[in-house]
Amino acid sequence: MADLILENLTIKYGAVTAVDNLNIHVASGEFLTLLGPSGCGKSTSLFAVAGLNHATSGTIRIGDRVLFDGDAAHTVPPEKRNIGLVFQSYALWPHKTVAENLAFPLILRKIGRAERDERIKDALGLVEMLPYADRYPFELSGGQQQRVALARALVYRPPLLLLDEPLSNLDAKLRERARVWLRELQERLSVTTIYVTHDQAEALAVSDRIAVMSMGRMRQLGTPREIYDHPADSFVADFIGSSNFLHGTLIEVGTDHARVRLADGREVTTQSGPAGADGAVVVAVRPEKIELTDQEGPNTLRVSIEQRTYLGSVWQYAVRSGPLAFRIQTPSELLQKEVLVRIPQEHSAVFPEQASAS
Amino acid sequence: MADLILENLTIKYGAVTAVDNLNIHVASGEFLTLLGPSGCGKSTSLFAVAGLNHATSGTIRIGDRVLFDGDAAHTVPPEKRNIGLVFQSYALWPHKTVAENLAFPLILRKIGRAERDERIKDALGLVEMLPYADRYPFELSGGQQQRVALARALVYRPPLLLLDEPLSNLDAKLRERARVWLRELQERLSVTTIYVTHDQAEALAVSDRIAVMSMGRMRQLGTPREIYDHPADSFVADFIGSSNFLHGTLIEVGTDHARVRLADGREVTTQSGPAGADGAVVVAVRPEKIELTDQEGPNTLRVSIEQRTYLGSVWQYAVRSGPLAFRIQTPSELLQKEVLVRIPQEHSAVFPEQASAS
Amino acid sequence: QEVPSYYPTDYSQIIEGSRSESGLMIYSNMADNNWQPLIEGFNAKYPWIKVETVDLGSGTVHSRWEAEKGSSARTADLLVSGANDRWAAYGQDGSMEDYKSPEAQHLPEFAQPYPGVNVLSTDPLVITYNAALLTEEQRPTGFASLVEAATADPSAFEGKITTYDAARNSFGLAAWWSYMDKKGDAAWDGLRKIGPMIRGETSGGPMNEKIATGEYVMGIAVSGITIFPRLEQPGGEILGFAFPDDGTIMMMRGMGIPKGAANPNSAKLFVDYALSQEGQTQVGKGGLVPYREDVAEDQVRYTFQKISEQIGEDNMVIAGFDERLITEAQSFVDKWNEAIAGR
């Protein structure tokens, strides 16, 4: 398949602008994830690619083939696009059994009985739903329905696969297996994939590139590491891995570092970055990057522990130093009331303070 | 509220036994989570408590008040149970706006106009859906619908709250906020809560106790730490935090330790545990508990790295030592081909080998 | 083929002509069982003519034919109906084939009021009453006696007298117009007295049923042919009837061959047969009232002559196809409505 290109895509529902001037170039065989908070327009964008809603303006093409062109009022109907799509709401056909749900796209493609059965078995096997082939959707649990939906989108091996939160109702184990398997399958079939998820761990683990969206706009497009390590703005920093934001004032800025006086009076050295008009900044640092330390030094803060949460593999603590409240994460249980922590310069970023950054 | 007690609860759909002899005692004000793979009967159990499906046998009581008694064929209708329920599929009323969806339970409880508006505003504020009060459900995204469903179950402050994967369509940030807030709310209102989730991190973070289910049966009931640190069987060990299972043979067992010869020939010391008939065991150890080390010693293995996955805060590696394949997790990126790892005795458990443990 | 001696010599041409025709289509306001004896008799004589009837309401017979006649569609070769105003109109505009039946000489004068318009039967309108609710003394014997009885005992008759509503129904209009035309102001006075007690109906079914249940105690000018067979049914004693002694309305049923009919010879044969002695007897057997004098009275329930004998020729009100039915209709309806309101 050639590359999929979205240009200036805008989609409005009456007065609501669900997608605002989106530009994405998905390379052939790429695994691209749309990541963003609920209601940011992920599903809407995906549906526009599938041809299931009418974009307001912009173009969608696959290589030279124009699927949608807002100016020429040209639209290729969804069934001609040969795309696989998993709906957030499954969209299983209630009157067909699981096997029949999968058979339908194959029948449409005039695939012979023997091969059809073969493929259905394969696909159901992949999602571990083989024993349920003869059940009706209403006889399945939520997660089982979702797996069938996934199998249905894969069974006809479309060159472009669109997945709208396909794993959100699966349990952690199955989900991890499914995502590994999905990625393997994607690579094996080299099917171009757009994946919508709200789960950043999943996005980081599985994607070639991630597009972070907010309120219909794209905020950053990059590889998982770029997004995680070098978020373009505080929204991305916050959304991916939920950074702590420490308020402060920029007192010095160099090419490779900056110095910030935090709200509790301590000074820290951070990566370089821009300041707000009055020098107000936030220092973004992820909870798991903050280190425990024994001795005072540069970038250390003495904090009191206010709340403890057990997360299985790690503990998370809500801590406070004067007016600064933030979270830290460590594998070990801390029983003392106060600890000394260090904010590593290389894992901190500075952004201008914005009303929106919380 | 008095304690909620499920006794010998069995629920069949024709030949399918969805829930099999379930016994749970939920203390008043407790936050209990049902955790288990897709299709294990979580929703079915929850619905039985709500009175929305017919259990086949067993009893459900709140203190002395019998809600369901299979022997006496006695059932209290759902509306008399005063329970808050969030459905996995939202079940918002499509013909009512968001505000009207929330108003309905309040109107049923004859709550005056002013207080009603107040409470609706509160509840919508909590789930950050205030601006959407006048939309119809079909005008909302999947996650937004789920938030409204949550608000609707809370708005009338029921003493018992049943939540069926209430956060599965929310993004990570919102989800974390929602779960903290949910837990706080639950403690403040001291509302007894049964929470269904497939997300073990969520379960560990938020629950007083966790009931792990599989195929309609309860496998273990305990606090998050008990479940995580002392899984009752290999299923639980695997499901919670996805343990590695290293196959081997028990060669010595004491009160506080056991020695196992692993399939690659190395011997390791582990926690004590039972063996299969032929001495075949698996050693369960979580990926994040396996330590990197520089020097050979007891319980160390030399492994080759076969696959690397970036998970943002940590890296996960698929590794292999002879016939043993397992995963390890560390915060740092490992570029070398081989590493030396140590399996800490205190974080390993031994279970008899079963066909089912994968 | 045998034909009576008084038939014209070239009658065989009509018979031969009918052989090459495609059967006979009749639009009528009669029911299947009314037709059966007549058609059987006809077919015994002319077995090659296939008779088909389309049995409709009186008005529909004409509406349908009128609309179809200009098209190429197959339509009626013979019309039979009780829509007196239409027959009057056809008489005026000459849209019926002017065929003079050789049987005419054996028929009374009223048998062919206009060229091409014949009378098939004369059906009386009678007084019907509920015998269980009206004692012998209370039972009116005619219009005048009804007026008398009703004014004497209004509570027994208030809202319990029915008749055809002349303002809403062409059948009723023809009947009552003829009656009033003959009886004049005296009858109008009587009607004004009992008018408010009358509930008008537009069809025989509800009248009969409601009289039987007692909702009405009696009806005046109720179609006799619908009552007669019912008297013989089990329980028929609940109903009683009388030919009004001061004026029995005899409704004429018209019959005509449209100009340009597709099968004129078959139609002519049928008209002749229906008017023959044998045909009229069959008409009587079908439940209608024949008017040909030589019909044997023991073969049929009633004949025109028998009724005439019973009540006297003067008391027969012939409801024919007077053209004033058309010209005077509106003023009559207005007057009728006032009388019914008691004014």
Next chain:
Amino acid sequence: MTDISHTGSTGLGIDRSRAIYWGVAALTTVLVIGPIAPILFQAFLDKPLYDDSAALTVGNFARLFSEPGMIGIFFNTLYFGGLTMVVAQVFGVIMAVLVGRTNLPGRQWLGEIFIWPLFVSNLVIAFGWFTMYGPSGFVTLAAKTYLGGAPWNLYTVSGMGIVAGLSQAPLTYLMCLAAVTKADPLLEDAARSTGAGPFRALLSVTIPMIRPAIIYSAVLNFVVGIEMLAIPLLFGGPSGIQTVTTFLYDAGINAAVRPEYGLVGAAAVILLMLVAFLVWLQGYLMKSSGRFVSVRGKASRPSTLELGAWRWPAFLFVFSFVFLTIISIFGGIFLRSAVSFLTPLIPFWKVLTAANFELVLSSASYVRSIINSVVVATVGAAIGTCLILVIALVSRRSDFRYSRALEYVALFPRALPGIIAGLGFFYAVIWLPGADLIRGTVAVLILAFMIRYIPVGFGAIAPALAQVGEELDRGARISGADWWTTVTRIIVPILKPALFSCYALLFIHFFKEYVTAAFLYQPGSEIIGTTMLQLVAQGDNGPVSALATIQVIITAAFVILARRVMGAKIYG
């Protein structure tokens, strides 16, 4: 833009789906306009259409409005139509919900009996009512004897409205039943878990969700009330109450002197305008139809609502209702068919007779009419259901540019009172070239009935369609199905209960129809309705009741059988 850029895409544009859109739109338009056009034309002629000397005029409208008492007549008509609608809706909806959704004891057979009033024509229903509830009806007399008086009077506009409403309630019932069985039970579960009792859940959640079906049947019943002839004629006539239809009948069609077709045409134009307004209103009320979608891609389980302690009180209520308004009425009709006289004055066992049935069954043409009716109803309803289904799919579920217009056109035939519609078809068949081929055959009857009842069938299908979530279509489109494959393979199977309703409704209506047929049938193509018309002329309701009884038995047998065969499994 150059024109060259367009040729590429229009070349693709003529696909199968588009051919179907245009084909069905053209077919519907021809079928509907055919019979309506002559009537419209007639409205502006001073003489009957077939009269060569007719000239254009607007005098018909002037006459219509200058008629004395016209205001009262209009008022009566609207009140009658409104009451008919309200009564039909209230009882139809309640019954649909109870039967379709709850564990009401005996709901199966109560539901079967409930639709009986639809099986026979209004003429027969009216007759049944006055034998029971008329001034000297059985129930009235019983009430007078035991209760000291009967508080009802059928011969008022209210009385007529209630009778008409009750005889139309089954229409509402059937349309809503299809919708109710598809409403997602999870939504009721949600209501109950928030504290609503079973009835409250039905009232606040289920009923609003079937709003499309309610709105649709309401509009239809209002129109049916307005165009209904038999009941106002039979009940209103004797006491001088007139509605627009009886006025038209008395002054226009059955006029004492010469029918005034111009007047009839003018009134038809006004009725068409009224219906156009109602269809618009209906569309307006159904705005943002996403609110009514209840069959979603997330499957949920079919279930019934437990009435609990309310079971038996509800049963008692429904049963007495069914008994008093249906069983007793039909009891009267059945009884009438087996006696020579039905009157409280003679015990019925003294007058038992088989003569009524003998009369009907001994006539070859009467028997043929029964057979013809069965053919017309079974075949016609099948063809009709297919046509209506396609119309509904194109007008509601396609990107066809004129989908809305198609819906308007399809709904127009309902505006014409049956008798006027009959006239229209009749003109159309005579004057349309080529129509002669089918003239006088059962085919023309099927065609005419079909067009006349498109709106009825549409009402059974369209609301159910509104409940099916678009993601199901979308899922199919994206899997590679074009529009036609999607609707036939995905939507139609889900619509099965509604299709059954549509088929049953058409069957029932075709089986009893008479007015439209009066102008169209010929020897050989007579149907029960025309036979009944002839028998009515004899002034004896015995044979009429016998025929009605046969009608009920055949229809009921058919409906029950069809339900067994077609409606057994909704989900697979």
